[in-house]
Amino acid sequence: MKTVYIASDHAGFSLKNFLVKHLVEKGYAVHDLGPADTARCDYPDSAFAVTSALKKDESAFGILICGTGIGMSMAANRVPGIRAALAACEFHARACRAHNNANVLCLGERVTGPGVAADLADIFLNTDFEGGRHLRRVELFDKKQD
Ligand code: RB5
Numbered sequence: 001m002k003t004v005y006i007a008s009d010h011a012g013f014s015l016k017n018f019l020v021k022h023l024v025e026k027g028y029a030v031h032d033l034g035p036a037d038t039a040r041c042d043y044p045d046s047a048f049a050v051t052s053a054l055k056k057d058e059s060a061f062g063i064l065i066c067g068t069g070i071g072m073s074m075a076a077n078r079v080p081g082i083r084a085a086l087a088a089c090e091f092h093a094r095a096c097r098a099h100n101n102a103n104v105l106c107l108g109e110r111v112t113g114p115g116v117a118a119d120l121a122d123i124f125l126n127t128d129f130e131g132g133r134h135l136r137r138v139e140l141f142d143k144k145q146d
Pocket residue numbers: 009011012043066067068069070071072
């Protein structure tokens with residue numbers, strides 16, 4: 001059974017709750033890291049709650065939702081070992097797993113409706129990394145940057 005850690009900010013709260021229900025119904029082990037209500041909160045805090053969980057549970061996946069998905073992806077990608085991908089279409093959701101070995105899916109509630117978001121999550125969680133030439137490129141993420 002795959003494990004999913006999911007969190008949002010206030011702007012992603014409704015979609016987060018929708019996806020929690022969807023993924024539980026699909027049989028995933030879902031850990032909802034909040035928030036518990038729509039009070040304004042800061043998306044980096046939510047992103048780092050999920051990345052911290054993934055550092056301790058490396059075979060798990062993360063899903064992060066804010067208004068656009070952009071802030072969540074920027075914050076999560078500051079963490080070594082995290083490969084967060086903002087997806088707005090099925091091709092993104094499939095390619096970020098197959099080619100980039102993404103371990104976090106970022107979504108924007110103001111961009112992507114719940115039905116499409118559920119499809120994107122399903123594709124993300126059911127697509128394997130292809131490895132091969134893509135592995136060498138992904139390994140370059142952890143090399144010195146400057
Ligand atoms: C909150 O208004 C909004 O800025 C946030 O959810 C996110 O879209 C940032 O990237």
